[in-house]
Amino acid sequence: xxxxxxxxxxxxxxxxxxxxxxxxxxxxxxxxxxxxxxxxxxxxxxxxxxxxxxxxxxxxxxxxxxxxxxxxxxxxxxxxxxxxxxxxxxxxxxxxxxxx
Amino acid sequence: xxxxxxxxxxxxxxxxxxxxxxxxxxxxxxxxxxxxxxxxxxxxxxxxxxxxxxxxxxxxxxxxxxxxxxxxxxxxxxxxxxxxxxxxxxxxxxxxxxxxxxxxxxxxxxxxxxxxxxxxxxxxxxxxxxxxxxxxxxxxxxxxxxxxxxxxxxxxxxxxxxxxxxxxxxxxxxxxxxxxxxxxxxxxxxxxxxxxxxxxxxx
Numbered sequence: 001x002x003x004x005x006x007x008x009x010x011x012x013x014x015x016x017x018x019x020x021x022x023x024x025x026x027x028x029x030x031x032x033x034x035x036x037x038x039x040x041x042x043x044x045x046x047x048x049x050x051x052x053x054x055x056x057x058x059x060x061x062x063x064x065x066x067x068x069x070x071x072x073x074x075x076x077x078x079x080x081x082x083x084x085x086x087x088x089x090x091x092x093x094x095x096x097x098x099x100x
Numbered sequence: 101x102x103x104x105x106x107x108x109x110x111x112x113x114x115x116x117x118x119x120x121x122x123x124x125x126x127x128x129x130x131x132x133x134x135x136x137x138x139x140x141x142x143x144x145x146x147x148x149x150x151x152x153x154x155x156x157x158x159x160x161x162x163x164x165x166x167x168x169x170x171x172x173x174x175x176x177x178x179x180x181x182x183x184x185x186x187x188x189x190x191x192x193x194x195x196x197x198x199x200x201x202x203x204x205x206x207x208x209x210x211x212x213x214x215x216x217x218x219x220x221x222x223x224x225x226x227x228x229x230x231x232x233x234x235x236x237x238x239x240x241x242x243x244x245x246x247x248x249x250x251x252x253x254x255x256x257x258x259x260x261x262x263x264x265x266x267x268x269x270x271x272x273x274x275x276x277x278x279x280x281x282x283x284x285x286x287x288x289x290x291x292x293x294x295x296x297x298x299x300x301x302x303x
Contacts, residue, residue: 007230008207008258014228016243020221026117029124031219032141036133039141045188045261049209065210065225067116074123083126091122096115 004057027066033073043076051075145219153216153266154287156181157298158280160193161271170268171195178216185215189261195268196294200253203241203294204265205233211259213266217289224293234258244295267294275301 002010023031037043051072052060060068077083127133156178160167170177174191185191191213194202206212207230212220223229233240237254241247248254257265269291275283278301290296 005208007227008205008234010227010231012228012231016223016228016232016240017226018221018223018244024117026120028142028145029138030120031145032138033120033124033127033133035141035145036137039137040133042132049261052209061227063116065222070116070120070123074119077123077127082132083123083130087126088119088122091125092119095122095125096118099118 003053004055004060005053023066026070030066030070030073034069037073042080042082043073047076048072148214148216148218150217150287150289150292151284152183152218153213153289153292154284155280156183156216156266157268157287157292158284160268161275161283162280167195167268174266183215185213190263191216191266192257192263193266193268194255194257196270198252198270200255201241201248201294202255202257202265202267203233203237204257204259204267205230206259207231207234208258208260211261211264213264216266217292221289241295244290246296267292269294269296269298272298272300 034043034048038045048069049072052068054075055068055071059071063071074088078085078088124138128135128138156170159181160170166177166180169180170193174193175185177193178185178191189211194204196202204212206224210220210225212224214220229240234256237256238248241254259265269287271283272286275286282301286299286301288296288299291298
């Protein structure tokens, strides 16, 4: 079985959906954070890719494009000890409570 | 190949939007990055559009020596026009001719010449495009309204994190004598991915 990210040739009878969505703010931020972290030499593209490819297959397939990037950024920052899982969880909980 | 680590269940940790904004906040608060750097990258990302790739194509259409350089050393040739590519990946330009039509996909992810085209369209990142383009390219191209004649070979190029591809579309007929700027207006994003031809000139 190929890994979940290796999509080439997997059976698919769906038409190509050509609708474009406008990036949400968090998607701009996700894209930009990769750029900034690369500029600082803290992550590289291959690491970003590895973080995406390490996602659980069901999650990889069910979330959106920048959700995969975002998940990988979190994995890498925690792995490298730049941020801790606990502090990310805490700030995310605070933001979620504030925003509802 | 088995993964060394157990699967990571990010989805169970709450909404991604909230989490990435939490990460941004923490990185800024800790002084790892600055808010200005994030804004700068967001701004620069907005400035990149397919108009840049179109200028490269138009130059190649009017200047045979430039076209040869573009096909053999894309990084150097786009650099002549002031475009700096990231050093993570090489760029390769593939030329459409009367005999061969190229179309680009990234089956593994979404690798794309962002420096020249801006961010990829959503469909380029979709599972349907990534899965189908390599097995039934003519059917996929037909969905985009492009019928490739039977005598023309369709070549699918699969991008990787190391090499990104830009298609040099065929110069439309009836464009003799047109200047580079007018020619560049005929070069669409989709024609540089290979799912369309360049636009015909206005009559």
